[in-house]
Amino acid sequence: xxIKSSQSLASRLSLWIVSLAIVIFTSxxxxxxxxSRALLDDYVDKLARAATSSxxxxxxxxxxxxxxxxxxxxxxxxxxxxxEDEVHKAIKSLLPINAQTFGMSVALEPHSLLDTVADFAPYxxxxxxxxxxxxxxxxxxxxxxxxxxxETKKINAPLWSDPYFDxxxxxxxxxxxxxxxYHSVTKEFAGIATADIKLAWLDKIADxxxxxxTGYGYIISRNDIVxxxxxxxxxxxxxxxxxxxxxxxxxxxxxxxxKSSSASVSLKVPCPYQEGxxxxxxxxxxxxxxxxxxxxxxxxxxxxxxxxxxxxxxxxASGIIILFLVIMVVTHRLTSPLSxxxxxxxxxxxxxxxxxxxDAIRRDEIGALTEDFSSMxxxxxxxxxxxxxxxxxxxxxxxxxxxxxxxxxxMIPQYGNAFIDSDEFQLYALLRxxxxxxxxxxxxxxxxxxxxxxxxxxxDKGVPAALFMAKTVTLYTRALRDKLSPGETxxxxxxxxAENNDACMFVTALCGSIELKTGSIVxxxxxxxxxxxxxPVDTRAQEIKGATALGLMDAIDYPDIEFRLEHDTSLIMYTxxxxxxxxxxxxxxxxxxxxxxxxxxxxxxxxxxxxxxIDSVDNFAGGDTEQFDDITLLIIRYH
Amino acid sequence: xxxxxxxxxxxxxxxxxxxxxxxxSNTAPQLQQSxxxxxxxxxxxTIIDFNGLDFLSSAGLRVIFKAKKLMDGNGGKFLLVNLxxxxxxxxxxxxxxxxxxxxxxQEEMDEYLAAMQDKVKEGE
Numbered sequence: 164x165x166i167k168s169s170q171s172l173a174s175r176l177s178l179w180i181v182s183l184a185i186v187i188f189t190s191x192x193x194x195x196x197x198x199s200r201a202l203l204d205d206y207v208d209k210l211a212r213a214a215t216s217s218x219x220x221x222x223x224x225x226x227x228x229x230x231x232x233x234x235x236x237x238x239x240x241x242x243x244x245x246x247e248d249e250v251h252k253a254i255k256s257l258l259p260i261n262a263q264t265f266g267m268s269v270a271l272e273p274h275s276l277l278d279t280v281a282d283f284a285p286y287x288x289x290x291x292x293x294x295x296x297x298x299x300x301x302x303x304x305x306x307x308x309x310x311x312x313x314e315t316k317k318i319n320a321p322l323w324s325d326p327y328f329d330x331x332x333x334x335x336x337x338x339x340x341x342x343x344x345y346h347s348v349t350k351e352f353a354g355i356a357t358a359d360i361k362l363a364w365l366d367k368i369a370d371x372x373x374x375x376x377t378g379y380g381y382i383i384s385r386n387d388i389v390x391x392x393x394x395x396x397x398x399x400x401x402x403x404x405x406x407x408x409x410x411x412x413x414x415x416x417x418x419x420x421x422k423s424s425s426a427s428v429s430l431k432v433p434c435p436y437q438e439g440x441x442x443x444x445x446x447x448x449x450x451x452x453x454x455x456x457x458x459x460x461x462x463x464x465x466x467x468x469x470x471x472x473x474x475x476x477x478x479x480a481s482g483i484i485i486l487f488l489v490i491m492v493v494t495h496r497l498t499s500p501l502s503x504x505x506x507x508x509x510x511x512x513x514x515x516x517x518x519x520x521x522d523a524i525r526r527d528e529i530g531a532l533t534e535d536f537s538s539m540x541x542x543x544x545x546x547x548x549x550x551x552x553x554x555x556x557x558x559x560x561x562x563x564x565x566x567x568x569x570x571x572x573x574m575i576p577q578y579g580n581a582f583i584d585s586d587e588f589q590l591y592a593l594l595r596x597x598x599x600x601x602x603x604x605x606x607x608x609x610x611x612x613x614x615x616x617x618x619x620x621x622x623d624k625g626v627p628a629a630l631f632m633a634k635t636v637t638l639y640t641r642a643l644r645d646k647l648s649p650g651e652t653x654x655x656x657x658x659x660x661a662e663n664n665d666a667c668m669f670v671t672a673l674c675g676s677i678e679l680k681t682g683s684i685v686x687x688x689x690x691x692x693x694x695x696x697x698x699p700v701d702t703r704a705q706e707i708k709g710a711t712a713l714g715l716m717d718a719i720d721y722p723d724i725e726f727r728l729e730h731d732t733s734l735i736m737y738t739x740x741x742x743x744x745x746x747x748x749x750x751x752x753x754x755x756x757x758x759x760x761x762x763x764x765x766x767x768x769x770x771x772x773x774x775x776x777i778d779s780v781d782n783f784a785g786g787d788t789e790q791f792d793d794i795t796l797l798i799i800r801y802h
Numbered sequence: 803x804x805x806x807x808x809x810x811x812x813x814x815x816x817x818x819x820x821x822x823x824x825x826x827s828n829t830a831p832q833l834q835q836s837x838x839x840x841x842x843x844x845x846x847x848t849i850i851d852f853n854g855l856d857f858l859s860s861a862g863l864r865v866i867f868k869a870k871k872l873m874d875g876n877g878g879k880f881l882l883v884n885l886x887x888x889x890x891x892x893x894x895x896x897x898x899x900x901x902x903x904x905x906x907x908q909e910e911m912d913e914y915l916a917a918m919q920d921k922v923k924e925g926e
Contacts, residue, residue, distance in 0.1 A: 622864040624827055667865075667867040
């Protein structure tokens with residue numbers, strides 16, 4: 164059988180293992196990817212919060228120092244009996260202490276701390292190393308109507324302003340911390356001490372917020388105005404303008420509103436500028452209510468994870484290819500002896516027992532198979548040799564038996580197929596052994612006045628029967644020579660055949676002699692079936708009383724039975740090869756059927772009758788089945 | 803057709819050989835083999851039970867006669883029982899029933915054996 168390469172063991176084994184490996188690798192990679200993403204989420208959350216917190220800390224430290232400067236100034240000024248000079252001096256001494264503080268001022272209520280002065284609002288700001296003085300107490304400015312003053316006075320508490328563009332002072336973006344001053348004695352509201360901070364440094368802080376590759380952060384005021392953004396063009400814009408159109412502003416606002424406490428919060432939202440989700444961390448500044456917002460796109464890390472997954476996949480794929488190749492090579496090496504063995508089997512099947520076998524050097528199952536195969540071959544060789552010898556013997560035996568058959572047939576008149584048509588009688592005889600030789604017999608001899616005949620059937624068939632038959636025929640010819648009557652003939656034959664007959668072979672037989680002139684007939688029966696008489700009136704069995712078959716016991720007297728054959732009468736004798744022939748259903752032909760057949764035959768010619776009987780029996784037995792027993796038929800017609 | 807042979811022990815060291823099927827030239831050697839194996843000198847009676855035998859050929863008869871000869875030589879009994887009509891006819895044709903102990907059934911054979919037993923006792 165030719166094996167398709169797709170059905171070979173190697174292919175199938177590879178297919179299974181590789182499929183399994185693919186499933187395993189895929190599961191591992193998928194799980195790894197999933198877990199990595201979960202870890203990433205946590206990681207990004209922490210990163211974003213950390214960036215937020217550190218930014219808040221940076222900003223608050225600056226604000227704290229500005230606050231403490233303004234607070235100190237307020238305390239210093241509040242002492243009763245202070246002078247204008249002392250106020251100027253206090254401002255000038257406190258302002259340089261804090262590098263981030265741009266300017267400071269003291270703005271007083273009329274006639275409060277300084278009894279004589281109505282409007283007093285000195286302001287100093289830095290310009291390089293120098294401190295520049297500016298008087299805010301002008302009619303144009305009307306400082307007491309400015310937000311930083313009026314609002315602080317109103318709430319009666321320190322206040323950080325919203326960012327504003329200071330046109331009067333430094334012409335820069337700034338915010339102002341306002342601290343109420345209270346009279347040290349009366350404890351009444353006496354004015355405001357301020358500290359300004361330029362906001363330019365916040366841009367730098369916003370720039371410094373870096374999370375991942377593209378993460379960024381920005382700062383918004385408590386009114387959602389962008390104070391510092393890496394994209395400067397967005398500064399001072401409303402938050403709603405900053406987030407992309409993809410996100411509805413009200414949603415964004417909702418997040419912010421719900422997370423406006425001072426603790427940091429972190430949420431996951433669709434990224435404003437790009438695909439995917441972003442981790443957004445928000446933390447408020449305690450003093451100003453500002454918020455630091457850090458946006459970290461997951462994509463930054465996902466691409467890492469994806470790259471990791473891709474790399475693992477490449478390694479896995481390479482591994483699978485190597486695995487496939489190794490399995491192919493290994494199974495091919497394992498099974499190639501099998502293929503060779505298959506070829507050798509084909510050769511041996513075709514009869515070439517010397518076909519080369521693969522070397523059985525391996526210690527595995529295939530090696531064992533090859534070894535067994537080799538011994539099977541030797542056994543086959545021996546067996547075939549034996550069969551040849553046996554066949555030769557058989558052939559020899561057969562040729563011997565063939566010769567035996569010739570000898571056997573030569574012992575009976577006309578080699579087992581006789582037809583004599585004389586003036587007085589017709590005689591038809593047929594002997595057909597079931598095997599090459601058999602135990603049936605007939606014999607006849609015509610003397611001057613009489614026709615002598617015998618028909619017999621030796622028990623069993625084959626060679627033993629044939630030997631016994633030869634003895635029987637010889638004895639009959641001796642009886643003819645001694646001119647014994649049929650009864651005497653059987654008595655003599657029986658005594659000799661029974662002698663030393665340990666095998667218990669026996670012969671059933673009918674013999675007789677017809678006086679040709681008169682039709683007077685004498686017959687004797689040794690355990691054989693009665694003959695059939697067919698005369699012009701009817702066809703019937705003619706009982707011939709006799710004794711036991713020849714050879715079974717000695718000292719038996721066989722009687723002579725005398726009767727007459729009328730003219731135109733046939734005497735039909737047969738052996739049980741005819742009456743006991745089987746059909747396919749194991750049914751016997753039977754004497755009755757034979758008598759019926761004979762009576763139905765129109766011709767009275769002995770040969771015709773004989774042929775019809777044989778044809779009928781052969782038809783009954785069916786052409787295919789082996790002849791059951793020796794068949795002998797002897798028909799004598801007396802004219 | 804095949805031949806079934808069942809051998810059962812009988813009283814007084816007898817053997818019953820029950821044959822069924824077809825006893826012909828193909829199966830006769832089987833019966834011969836069984837008889838050779840089972841019927842030793844010490845067997846006092848051999849009963850061939852033909853109940854179930856459908857066909858008997860001359861080859862089969864030969865084996866039966868040989869067994870009878872063996873038992874006669876040993877001084878044992880040889881009994882045939884349960885012969886169906888077509889089997890009995892085979893014996894009749896070759897006129898071999900004379901001198902054979904043939905019984906139509908078990909009952910008849912038992913009566914015969916009992917009678918024989920009595921005879922032996924009287925003899926003592």
